[in-house]
Amino acid sequence: MNATRELAKFLVSSRAADLPSEVVHEAKRALLNWTGCAIGASHHETVDHAWAALRDFSGQPQAQLFGRKERTDALSAALINGVSSHVLDFDDTHARAVHVSAPVWPALLAYGEWKQVSGAALLHAFVLGVETEVRVGLSVFPEHYDNGYHITGTAGVFGAAAAVGTLLNLNEQQMVWALGIAATQSAGLREMFGSMCKSFHPGSAAHNGFMAARLAKQNFTSAEAGIEGKRGFAHVLSPRFDSNVITQGLGSSYELSRNMYKPFACGLVVHAAIDGCLQLKRQWHLSGSEIISIQLQVNPLVMELTAKINPQNGLEGKFSVFHACAAAMIHGAALEAQFSDAVVCDPVVVALRKKITAFPDAGIAKLEAKVIILLTDGRILQTHVAHALGSLQHPMSDADLAGKFSGLVDPVMPQSQAQSVIQMCWDFAQLNDSGQLSRATASV
Amino acid sequence: MNATRELAKFLVSSRAADLPSEVVHEAKRALLNWTGCAIGASHHETVDHAWAALRDFSGQPQAQLFGRKERTDALSAALINGVSSHVLDFDDTHARAVHVSAPVWPALLAYGEWKQVSGAALLHAFVLGVETEVRVGLSVFPEHYDNGYHITGTAGVFGAAAAVGTLLNLNEQQMVWALGIAATQSAGLREMFGSMCKSFHPGSAAHNGFMAARLAKQNFTSAEAGIEGKRGFAHVLSPRFDSNVITQGLGSSYELSRNMYKPFACGLVVHAAIDGCLQLKRQWHLSGSEIISIQLQVNPLVMELTAKINPQNGLEGKFSVFHACAAAMIHGAALEAQFSDAVVCDPVVVALRKKITAFPDAGIAKLEAKVIILLTDGRILQTHVAHALGSLQHPMSDADLAGKFSGLVDPVMPQSQAQSVIQMCWDFAQLNDSGQLSRATASV
Numbered sequence: 050m051n052a053t054r055e056l057a058k059f060l061v062s063s064r065a066a067d068l069p070s071e072v073v074h075e076a077k078r079a080l081l082n083w084t085g086c087a088i089g090a091s092h093h094e095t096v097d098h099a100w101a102a103l104r105d106f107s108g109q110p111q112a113q114l115f116g117r118k119e120r121t122d123a124l125s126a127a128l129i130n131g132v133s134s135h136v137l138d139f140d141d142t143h144a145r146a147v148h149v150s151a152p153v154w155p156a157l158l159a160y161g162e163w164k165q166v167s168g169a170a171l172l173h174a175f176v177l178g179v180e181t182e183v184r185v186g187l188s189v190f191p192e193h194y195d196n197g198y199h200i201t202g203t204a205g206v207f208g209a210a211a212a213v214g215t216l217l218n219l220n221e222q223q224m225v226w227a228l229g230i231a232a233t234q235s236a237g238l239r240e241m242f243g244s245m246c247k248s249f250h251p252g253s254a255a256h257n258g259f260m261a262a263r264l265a266k267q268n269f270t271s272a273e274a275g276i277e278g279k280r281g282f283a284h285v286l287s288p289r290f291d292s293n294v295i296t297q298g299l300g301s302s303y304e305l306s307r308n309m310y311k312p313f314a315c316g317l318v319v320h321a322a323i324d325g326c327l328q329l330k331r332q333w334h335l336s337g338s339e340i341i342s343i344q345l346q347v348n349p350l351v352m353e354l355t356a357k358i359n360p361q362n363g364l365e366g367k368f369s370v371f372h373a374c375a376a377a378m379i380h381g382a383a384l385e386a387q388f389s390d391a392v393v394c395d396p397v398v399v400a401l402r403k404k405i406t407a408f409p410d411a412g413i414a415k416l417e418a419k420v421i422i423l424l425t426d427g428r429i430l431q432t433h434v435a436h437a438l439g440s441l442q443h444p445m446s447d448a449d450l451a452g453k454f455s456g457l458v459d460p461v462m463p464q465s466q467a468q469s470v471i472q473m474c475w476d477f478a479q480l481n482d483s484g485q486l487s488r489a490t491a492s493v
Numbered sequence: 494m495n496a497t498r499e500l501a502k503f504l505v506s507s508r509a510a511d512l513p514s515e516v517v518h519e520a521k522r523a524l525l526n527w528t529g530c531a532i533g534a535s536h537h538e539t540v541d542h543a544w545a546a547l548r549d550f551s552g553q554p555q556a557q558l559f560g561r562k563e564r565t566d567a568l569s570a571a572l573i574n575g576v577s578s579h580v581l582d583f584d585d586t587h588a589r590a591v592h593v594s595a596p597v598w599p600a601l602l603a604y605g606e607w608k609q610v611s612g613a614a615l616l617h618a619f620v621l622g623v624e625t626e627v628r629v630g631l632s633v634f635p636e637h638y639d640n641g642y643h644i645t646g647t648a649g650v651f652g653a654a655a656a657v658g659t660l661l662n663l664n665e666q667q668m669v670w671a672l673g674i675a676a677t678q679s680a681g682l683r684e685m686f687g688s689m690c691k692s693f694h695p696g697s698a699a700h701n702g703f704m705a706a707r708l709a710k711q712n713f714t715s716a717e718a719g720i721e722g723k724r725g726f727a728h729v730l731s732p733r734f735d736s737n738v739i740t741q742g743l744g745s746s747y748e749l750s751r752n753m754y755k756p757f758a759c760g761l762v763v764h765a766a767i768d769g770c771l772q773l774k775r776q777w778h779l780s781g782s783e784i785i786s787i788q789l790q791v792n793p794l795v796m797e798l799t800a801k802i803n804p805q806n807g808l809e810g811k812f813s814v815f816h817a818c819a820a821a822m823i824h825g826a827a828l829e830a831q832f833s834d835a836v837v838c839d840p841v842v843v844a845l846r847k848k849i850t851a852f853p854d855a856g857i858a859k860l861e862a863k864v865i866i867l868l869t870d871g872r873i874l875q876t877h878v879a880h881a882l883g884s885l886q887h888p889m890s891d892a893d894l895a896g897k898f899s900g901l902v903d904p905v906m907p908q909s910q911a912q913s914v915i916q917m918c919w920d921f922a923q924l925n926d927s928g929q930l931s932r933a934t935a936s937v
Contacts, residue, residue: 095713102707106568108552124550197724202677233646233690234697236680238716240724246677246715249708253678263546264693269539271690272682280641280684 052188052277052292056181057224059299060211065173072303073478076172079179080486081450081474082141082310083134083150084115088470088490089385089457090136091116095245099132099252111163113487116461123159127209127259130155131252135201137385138247138367139314139457143179144307144441146194147186151251152205153178153212156259160213162484168477174215176305181228182208183304185276188294189287194239198286202237202250207276209258210265217266229271230261232282242354243368310445312438312453313383315367318351319374320437321418322407323383326374329422329430330381337379337397339425342404345370346419349409356407366393374420375402384456416440466493496632496721496736500625501668503743504655509617516747517922520616523623524930525894525918526585526754527578527594528559532914532934533829533901534580535560539689543576543696555607557931560905567603571653571703574599575696579645581829582691582811583758583901587623588751588885590638591630595695596649597622597656600703604657606928612921614660620749622656625672627748629720632738633731638683642730646681646694651720653702654709661710673715674705676726686798687812754889756882756897757827759811762795762859763818764881766851767827769864770818773874774825781823781841783869786848789814790863793853800851810837818864819846828900860884891919910937 090096091114100119108122115130134140134151141150153175161171186193186204194200210231214224234257237250265271276282276295283290313323322345329335345351347370357369366372366388375398376387392398413419416439421431436442445453451471458467466489473486480486534540535558544563552566559574578584578595585594597619605615630637630648638644654675658668678701681694709715720726720739727734757767766789773779789795791814801813810816810832819842820831836842857863860881866874880886889897895915902911910933917930924930 098711098713099708102711102713103568103704106552106555106566108550108566111550122550122552124547197729199677229685229688230690230693233643233682233685233694234680236678238677238719238724238726238729240716240719240722240726240729241673241677242716244673244714244716246674246713249674249713250677260547264543267542267546269542269546269690269693270688272684272686272688275682275684278684280682282682282684285641285682285684 050292050296051274052295053228053273053275054225055296057221057228060177060181060215061219061221061224063177063300065169067300068173068176072176072305073172075305075308076175077474077477078310078447078450079141079150079175079305079308080154080477081454081471083154084470084474084490085454085457086137086140087130087133088116088461090133091461093136095136095248096129096133098245100129103128112159113162113491115487115490116492118492123163124256124259126159127156128252128256130159131255132248135248135251137314138316139311139385141308141310142317143183143304144309145187146190146200147183147204148201148251149179149182149208149305149308151201152182152254152258153208155255156209156213157216158483158487160216160259162487165482165484166216168480168483170216171483172478174212176303177215178208178212179305180303181211184295188291189283189289192289193287196288197239199237199239199241199247199250202254203235203286205251205254206231206235206258209255210261213259213262214265217262219262219265223265223268225273226269226271227262227265229275230264230269231258232275233271234261235282235286243365307441309439309441310450312445312449314385314388315373315383316355318348318415319355319370320439321416321434322347322351322370322420323373323377324437325418325420325432325434326377327381328432329420330378333430335378337401340401340404341423341425342406343374344421345374345405345407346410346413347407348413348415348417349411350415352407352409360393362390363388363393370407371402371405372398374405461492494736494740495718496739497669497672497717497719499740501665501672504621504625504659505663505665505668507621507744509613511744512617512620516620516749517616519749519752520619521918521921522754522891522894523585523594523619523749523752524598524921525898525915527598528914528918528934529898529901530581530584531574531577532560532905534577535905537580539580539692540573540577542689544573547572556603557606557935559931559934560936562936567607568700568703570603571600572696572700574603575699576692579692579695581758582760583755583829585752585754586761587627587748588753589631590634590644591627591648592645592695593623593626593749593752595645596626596698596702597652599699600653600657601660602927602931604660604703606931609926609928610660612924612927615927616922618656618659620747621659622652623749624747625655626652628739632735633727633733636733637731640732641683643681643683643685643691643694646698647679647730649695649698650675650679650702653699654705657703657706658709661706663706663709667709667712669717670713670715671706671709673719674708674713675702676719677715678705679726679730687809751885753883753885754894756889756893758829758832759817759827760799762792763799763814764883765860765862765878766791766795766814766864767817767821768881769862769876769878770821771825772876773864773866774822777874779822781845784845784848785867785869786850787818788865789818789849789851790854790857791851792857792859792861793855794859796851796853804837806834807832807837814851815846815849816842818849905936
């Protein structure tokens with residue numbers, strides 16, 4: 050089974066009219082959520098450092114850096130906006146793996162603005178990019194991830210290549226090459242979690258996938274079987290590969306339908322614990338000072354990814370389930386503000402953090418948690434969160450997403466501008482020039 | 494043992510005056526050989542396609558595309574010149590693994606020209622870049638390569654990062670980050686061999702290593718243990734890792750001393766077989782038509798890498814030991830001209846190719862071969878090549894390298910210009926502005 054070619058055949062034969070309307074709507078929800086994350090992080094030092102390092106090499110002002118004043122060449126914009134996407138760790142996630150928007154939207158929006166492509170064409174290309182990165186990712190999941198690859202980077206590059214390749218109207222052979230050029234750039238290590246490089250991964254994926262599509266359009270050749278070949282992506286980067294995951298049922302359902310949006314500004318695996326703490330805080334009007342201890346029962350992945358006992362700054366705080374729950378209990382929220390350096394180092398939060406213990410339980414799902422709180426008056430409060438807010442079973446509404454957007458961009462842009470950007474996302478399918486959205490996010 | 498930090502410590506404490514003069518001389522030999530390869534391939538369709546795909550995004554004319562008219566931003570120049578390096582498969586190779594110059598010189602020369610860095614500083618940075626990429630590569634060799642990674646790309650990115658990082662005068666912490674940012678971009682699949690992507694690997698390595706150094710200089714952080722961490726480069730991309738290979742004896746000897754230059758325009762593993770055929774041709778004045786059969790006894794890697802029985806074009810011809818030996822026997826040479834589409838499809842060469850058989854023998858070394866020829870008059874000729882020309886035991890002389898350079902650049906530049914570039918390479922340590930060399934290669 051030639052997975053690369055089968056996938057390429059599907060991609061080049063797909064038409065926008067084939068997409069179910071609910072999938073197109075989901076693409077708009079993803080766009081709104083992604084745009085909020087990118088704007089919200091657009092002045093973060095991670096983005097400033099990346100831009101400072103690369104601006105000397107940038108070209109014509111073809112595309113907007115979201116939420117900033119600068120414009121740059123489309124390829125550089127894909128990289129920098131890709132970094133912005135993921136800095137706050139607040140971007141969307143497929144139900145099983147891959148942050149789907151962060152590698153794909155930056156590449157598409159940069160190319161779309163440069164070439165004045167319609168919003169409708171971008172929505173179609175986005176759906177195909179997501180389909181590609183999720184299927185490629187899941188074909189080697191979870192072993193590939195378990196071995197240490199950051200799948201948002203390693204699979205994301207395929208998504209960006211397929212998406213931009215769709216806008217470039219690649220023929221089947223060129224799409225095979227684009228997927229191969231993506232394969233041979235597939236990279237990103239989980240060792241980088243907790244450093245600025247984690248956000249660099251989707252930025253690189255957007256940049257490199259974009260480049261793969263452009264190279265293929267110029268008939269720059271790659272292998273025929275970049276994904277499934279003996280020394281291709283799947284066999285080299287994973288101990289297991291199921292090519293059926295890539296090829297079966299293409300076009301009959303869309304992976305974007307299983308996309309999730311985070312209500313809290315940290316990794317999804319921590320959401321259920323936070324949700325439980327917030328539920329108990331609201332129900333019992335807790336302030337934090339009456340708490341003797343909080344015991345969390347969580348999926349083992351929570352401990353693997355977010356067990357930082359003593360985080361020292363905001364970024365590390367996102368990888369500490371202890372900080373996340375302590376801050377949520379004291380502030381009644383777990384938004385970006387609760388992951389600032391100041392809150393992570395706040396003695397009140399630190400004191401509560403030290404009273405929190407977490408126990409891995411393989412019988413508990415990734416978005417499930419049990420929370421047990423012991424109070425000074427001897428009472429024991431507990432709750433069981435079966436499906437955290439933001440899960441497929443309990444998704445954020447369109448209004449929730451607009452509210453999240455407003456909160457994210459509030460430090461960066463006036464409310465009137467924010468409202469205009471929100472409306473443009475919902476109306477994206479009607480934009481003749483998708484660049485209108487990008488330019489509407491410019492810092493004024 | 495913290496290999497990343499130990500390596501960073503060495504890199505930032507090394508001084509140009511520490512280098513033995515023979516190592517500096519070897520750096521000039523590598524420069525001359527690399528420059529010839531890059532100029533010789535500078536108008537190849539692989540380079541044309543890459544430049545066509547990327548020029549729309551390029552920035553200010555900071556650096557020269559070797560052998561061409563165009564100038565572009567330094568980062569793009571590193572990529573394009575990196576592709577040129579390897580198109581002809583004629584670039585240098587460390588005795589055990591990694592084409593050392595292709596990922597490092599393009600990054601250094603582009604940065605050096607942009608910032609008018611001296612030739613002496615570039616020679617020092619090159620030696621450090623090579624030391625880094627070879628040690629990192631060998632720490633996971635051969636398993637990493639056997640699993641399907643193209644080590645020139647995967648290790649080369651570390652070399653480019655260390656080399657440019659040296660010119661940027663990174664401090665120790667920044668060098669740790671630069672190596673980490675390199676680690677998380679480490680990529681390149683052997684599945685791509687035989688396609689244009691093989692040359693894209695050193696281009697990407699040069700580009701991404703350059704970017705890693707620039708990001709680190711802006712305090713863009715990565716993990717502390719990008720190489721040896723649990724989910725760092727070595728453990729994720731290889732089943733085996735020996736950190737001592739990275740850290741032991743740093744500064745007491747230099748890996749560049751084990752660099753090899755190819756006299757023939759194809760993979761090193763084929764050199765001994767070609768050498769044997771040429772020896773017998775010269776000794777017995779063979780024309781090809783009197784040959785009934787040629788039997789080769791070769792290292793098993795020859796069969797693994799270059800067993801294309803029926804190559805259809807020049808590129809595939811480089812991966813066919815059968816074509817290489819047939820063309821050498823008929824033309825008396827195995828230079829770029831013998832790997833043209835026309836020669837690969839020449840009926841006379843094809844007819845002799847079909848008379849050649851090759852047998853893998855694990856007892857034969859990589860640069861060793863036995864050649865047995867049966868003639869129509871019943872004679873059997875044979876030779877045993879213990880060490881092919883170009884090996885450490887039988888290296889090309891400085892004059893050989895200059896001759897190779899002239900042959901390589903002959904289709905691209907006038908002889909007088911070629912002589913001037915050769916002289917500039919030998920005098921490189923005296924250049925106050927290394928960009929003089931780059932500009933001297935410009936197409937007139």
